[in-house]
Amino acid sequence: MRRGLLIILSSPSGAGKSTLAQRLRDWDADIEFSVSATTRAARPGELDGREYHFVDETAFKSQVTKGGMLEHAHVFGNFYGSPSGPVQDAINAGRDVLFDIDWQGAQQITNSALSAHTLSIFLLPPSIRELRNRLEKRAQDDAATIARRMDKSWDEISHWGSYDYVLVNDDLDTTEAHLKTIVTATRLRRSQQPGLTEHVRHLQSEFERLS
Ligand code: ADP
Ligand code: 5GP
Helix, strand or coil, rough: CCCEEEEECCCCCCCHHHHHHHHHHHHCCCCCCCEEEECCCCCCCCCCCEEEEEEEHHHHHHHHHHHEEEEEEEEEEEEEEHHHHHHHHHCCCCCCCEEEECCCHHHHHHHCCCCHHHHHHHHHHHHHHHHHHHHHHHHCCCCHHHHHHHHHHHHCCHHHHCCCCCECCCHHHHHHHHHHHHHHHHHHCCCHHHHCHHHHHHHHHHHHHCC
C-alpha cells in the first residue's frame, strides 16, 4: 500500500486553482478534497459541506483552540482553516488529499510533521491582465471584491518560490497534463511507498536462495 499525499494548490485568486482541482479529481476520484472551514458567507451555488464548511467566528476559533485545524489563516478579512481529522483518516488509508489554500496554510503544512508527504504546487497566471479577465469572467464577485482580490494578488504571487512546483496556467489542458504528471511522479517517491522495504527483503531472501 502507498501512503497518501497532501497535495497543496495555491495561487492568486482567479489563476485557476478550483478549475484544476476539479480536473484532478475527475481524473482520479480517490483524491479527496479537503473541505475547509471558513467564516465568509457562501456564494450563490456554494453548498455547505461541499465547497466549504460555513461557520461563524466562535465555532471557527473553538475548533482552532481544540487543535482541530491542520492549518488556519486570515485571508481577505475572513478566517479559513483545514480540519485535520479527515486529512489524517485519508492519508492513513493511502488516499491523497487535495488542498486549495493560500501561502500561509501551505507554509504551515509544509513545516508540520506531515512535510515528508506534502506536494506543493503554485499556479501563476500568464499575465496580470489575464488574471483580472478571469476574475471578471467568473462573475462571482462584485467589482469591489474583485478589486480587493487583485490588490492581494501580488502578496500571494510573492511566495511562489517556496513551492515544490510552479506552473504558469496559460493553456488549461497543458497545465492539467503537467499537474497529473507531477502527482504521478510524486506518488512514486520512495517516502510514499512504505512497502518497498518489505519487497526488498523478499528480493534478498530469494536472491540468497537462488545463489
Ligand atoms: P481560483 O480558484 O484560483 O480563484 P478559478 O479556477 O475559479 O480560479 O478560475 C477563475 C476563472 O478562470 C474561471 O472562470 C475559470 O474557468 C477560468 N480559467 C481557469 N484556468 C484558465 C485557463 N488556463 N485559461 C482560461 N481561463 C481559465
Ligand atoms: P475564496 O474565498 O475565493 O474561496 O478563497 C480565498 C482564498 O482563501 C484562496 O486563496 C483560497 O486558496 C484560500 N483558502 C481557502 N481555504 C483555505 C484554508 O483552509 N486555509 C487557508 N490557509 N487558505 C484557504
